[in-house]
Amino acid sequence: MQVVDFKIHVTESGEEYNETIEVDTQKQTEVFKVPAHPGVDRSDVMHDFKQKLTMMRIPDKGICYLMPLPKELSTPDKLIGDLEKASQGVINKGTRIDSTWMVNEELTERSFLSDDLQQFCTDFPIYLLKKSQDSLAVIGIQAGKKNLKL
Secondary structure (H helix, E strand, C coil): CCEEEEEEEEEECCEEEEEEEEEECCCCEEEEEECCECCECCEEEEEECCCCEEEEEEHHHCEEEEEECCCCCCCHHHHHHHHHHHCCCCCCCCCCCCCCEEEEEEECCCCCCCHHHHHHCCCCCEEEEEECCCCCCCCEEEECCEEEEC
16 A cells, blocks of 8 residues: 545534545655635645654745644554544544644755655745743732732
């Protein structure tokens, strides 16, 4: 098995759209193509399991972002198995992981990237992302004249 394509019908916050997923078990890559929908720009995301990197391309804005591969992702072989099982019926639950990322700097030296990652964003600048630390910490609540410590 080498390249397998899937079309997934997604309902998110009452909006429906079709997402395409291309999984290449030989190259160990996954490409997700997400169309624009309310509040979300069209995007393409490549997960490269050999390099342990994720590249997000925002074509309408002409920009790419590079970040570490999320640890919780399914490998290409497992993703194919999961998507084939899902094609047998309707999946009503899923997991959503929200993280906040910050632009660190523009990537000017691309030679360390795999050919697939380089070609994925050949026409766009690539910015390195770093995970932002939670900046909100509650250390006390003032209620009237009393200071409550947490």
